[in-house]
Amino acid sequence: MSIASQHKILDACCGSRMFWFDRNHKDTLYMDNRELEDTLCDGRKLVVSPDLKADFTDMPFSDESFYLVVFDPPHLVRAGDKSWLAKKYGKLNETWQDDLSKGFSECMRVLKENGTLIFKWNEEQVSLKEVLKCFDREPLFGNKRSKTHWLVFMKS
Ligand SMILES: C[S@@+](CC[C@H](N)C(=O)[O-])C[C@H]1O[C@@H](n2cnc3c(N)ncnc32)[C@H](O)[C@@H]1O
Numbered sequence: 001m002s003i004a005s006q007h008k009i010l011d012a013c014c015g016s017r018m019f020w021f022d023r024n025h026k027d028t029l030y031m032d033n034r035e036l037e038d039t040l041c042d043g044r045k046l047v048v049s050p051d052l053k054a055d056f057t058d059m060p061f062s063d064e065s066f067y068l069v070v071f072d073p074p075h076l077v078r079a080g081d082k083s084w085l086a087k088k089y090g091k092l093n094e095t096w097q098d099d100l101s102k103g104f105s106e107c108m109r110v111l112k113e114n115g116t117l118i119f120k121w122n123e124e125q126v127s128l129k130e131v132l133k134c135f136d137r138e139p140l141f142g143n144k145r146s147k148t149h150w151l152v153f154m155k156s
Contacts, residue, residue, distance in 0.1 A: 002061075002062070002065075003029060003051070003052060004029065004061040004062065004065040004066065004110070005065070006029075007027055007028060007029040007066065008027040008028075008066060008067045008068065009025070009027050009028040009029070009066060009067065009068045009069070009070070010028070010029050010031065010061075010065070010066040010068070010069045010070070010107075010110060011028055011029070011030050011031060011070050011072075012031055012056045012059070012069060012070065012071050012072075012073075012103065012106075012107055013031065013032055013033070013056055013071065013072055013073050013074075013090070013103075014030035014031060014032050014048075014050055015032060015048055015072070015088070015089065015090070016046055016047055016048050016088070017030060019072070019120075029051055029052060029066075030050045030051045030052070031050050031051065031052045031053075031054050031056070031059075032048055032050040032053065033053060033054065033055050033056070034048050034050075034053075034090065035048060035049060035050065035053055036048045036087075037049075038087055040084045040087065040088065041084050046087055046088060056071070056073065056102075056103040056106055056107070057099055057102035057103055057106060058102070058106065059106045059109075059110055061110045062110075063109050063110065064110070064111065064112045064113060064115075065110045065111075065112070066110055066111055066112065066115065067111075067112055067115050067116070068111075068115060068116050068117075068118070069107045069110065069111050069115070069116075069117045069118070070117075070118045070119075070120070071103060071104065071107045071117060071118070071119045071120070072119075072120040073090075073092075073099075073100060073103055074089050074090035074091050074092050075089065075092070075121055075122040075123075075124060075125065075126065076089060076090075076091050076092060076124065076125055077091070077092045077096060077125050077126060078125060079091050092126075096126075097133075097134050098134075100131060100134045100135075101134040101135065101136075104119075104134065104135045104136075105136070108137075108153075108155055111155045112155070113155055113156065114154065114155060114156050115154070115155045116152060116153070116154055116155075117152075117153040117154070117155065118150060118151070118152060118153075119139070119149075119150075119151045119152075119153065120148070120149065120150055120151075121148070121149045121151070122147060122148045122149075123147050123148075123149070124147070128149055137153060138153075139151035139152060139153050140152045140153060140154060
């Protein structure tokens with residue numbers, strides 16, 4: 001049995017799972033391309049420990065594997081590599097438009113037909129308008145007025 005077939009939900013870049021109420025939700029596969037343990041400047045522990053270490057631009061899953069995918073990629077282009085922000089959220093590469101475009105396509109590919117994709121984005125450095133240019137479809141709805149957006153897409 002493949003790892004994907006044991007899970008209904010994919011968190012494609014889980015980081016330290018901060019936004020989860022249950023950080024070990026039984027139906028969820030937690031993926032990230034980093035594994036690390038560190039201490040932030042305020043003394044808090046940072047643990048990134050995905051179930052699977054993999055790249056969201058090239059996911060190791062068959063088409064139509066998950067009912068729900070959540071995509072919360074790094075949102076920072078400028079941050080010191082050793083800064084707590086980069087440690088906590090990761091950092092975008094110079095090729096970020098292409099990377100996010102591939103990541104979005106991969107999320108849609110591994111989503112089952114009629115499945116839901118939740119995309120999270122913070123506009124601190126890059127506007128939502130710029131990011132949405134990387135995607136080939138429009139969100140259905142989301143919290144438009146906030147600086148941190150949660151947008152809903154459906155594969156249909
Ligand atoms: C904004 S953080 C996620 C925060 C997370 N949602 C939480 O609640 O803590 C973005 C994460 O994307 C990961 N990441 C960056 N590039 C990636 C890639 N190509 N594939 C998978 N994960 C990636 C980073 O390591 C980082 O942990």
